Amino acid sequence: MENIFNNLNDEIYSLYSCALVSRHWCKMAVPILWQDPFSSARRPFFISKYFSSLGEDEKFILKKDLEKYGINEEFSNTIFEYAKFLKVLNLWNLENKVRKWIFFKLSYAKMNHIINLLIKLFIESGATLHKLDLNFQVCLELKPVIFYALEENKQFFSRIQHLCLGKIITLEVLLHY
Numbered sequence: 001m002e003n004i005f006n007n008l009n010d011e012i013y014s015l016y017s018c019a020l021v022s023r024h025w026c027k028m029a030v031p032i033l034w035q036d037p038f039s040s041a042r043r044p045f046f047i048s049k050y051f052s053s054l055g056e057d058e059k060f061i062l063k064k065d066l067e068k069y070g071i072n073e074e075f076s077n078t079i080f081e082y083a084k085f086l087k088v089l090n091l092w093n094l095e096n097k098v099r100k101w102i103f104f105k106l107s108y109a110k111m112n113h114i115i116n117l118l119i120k121l122f123i124e125s126g127a128t129l130h131k132l133d134l135n136f137q138v139c140l141e142l143k144p145v146i147f148y149a150l151e152e153n154k155q156f157f158s159r160i161q162h163l164c165l166g167k168i169i170t171l172e173v174l175l176h177y
Contacts, residue, residue: 001025001028002028005018005028006032008032009036012033015032030080034082034086035086035088036086036087037082037097038090038094039088043100043104044097045101045104047101049082050082051073051075052077052078053083063075066105069109070106070110072109073105116146120145123146123149123150123156124152126153128156128158129156130159130162131161131162132157132160133164134163134164
């Protein structure tokens, strides 16, 4: 099995599928998936998985630094210590992935803030929706102020005639691609 998985080292999606088969296959596939993560064409969302292995002081400092830029990152516990699986490190690729991760996080945080401001404006302006389409690209984080505003304008949803619940792709799903 180990030889088969090692021959799949460039087949990220195949290895990912193997990792979902069983615990045993997962324990064999994950180290191969994480031996050269910066050289692959996969998206940079995996960067945040490494943060769970940081010390508590490092996590605290990093969290404060990220919050200054509007990035609210949670350091969730992971099953594996992904950093120990690293076999190939190209600093140019590392820098490139981190830059893309930061750009995505900054853009996402700013986009979420702007969307929340606009939704709040729409609610507070006294708008009454006739159609609502809940299809969007990434997981939208609605702030509590949106729900407080909805309590004040009960008419906002009162005239909806068409409600569309499209396929919603969450950030969690995107992390696996």
